[in-house]
Amino acid sequence: QVQLVESGGGSVQPGGSLKLSCVASKYIYDRQACMGWFRQAPGKERETVAVIPTRAGTTAYADSVKGRFTISQDNAANTMYLQMNSLKPEDTAMYYCAASWTVTNRIGGDDCSQIVGNYNFWGQGTQVIVSS
Secondary structure, three states, X not given: OOXXXXXXOEEEOOOOOEEEEEEEOHHHHOOOOEEEEEEEOOOOOOEEEEEEEOOOEOOEEOOOOOOOEXXXXXXXXXXXXXXXXXXXXXXXXXXXXXEEOOEEEEOOEEEEOOOHHHOOEEOOOEEEEEOO
């Protein structure tokens, strides 16, 4: 049984920070998988924010959040995080965590897809509002 539960959303002023958490089923973290944060603003398509393999590998970010957001995880706690700094009004969206069994194996570690459709399991989302 795969479950993903997000928390940590809220309302913040521009320039502020939030840290999102996603608790996943141990079933995911016991396996080679990819985890990711995605967001969807009203009237827009869901987009990738950041991805991370459950085992050693490479994280990847959308250009719009590079240098401001950091994805991380605590494998022992089956939890993924998204630290969001220097928040902007355009970061306002519903944020979702998701998991995928699609993993690219490379010599230096795993790579994860940034294609939304490759993610099989989704949480219910947590709302982030950035407004003055």
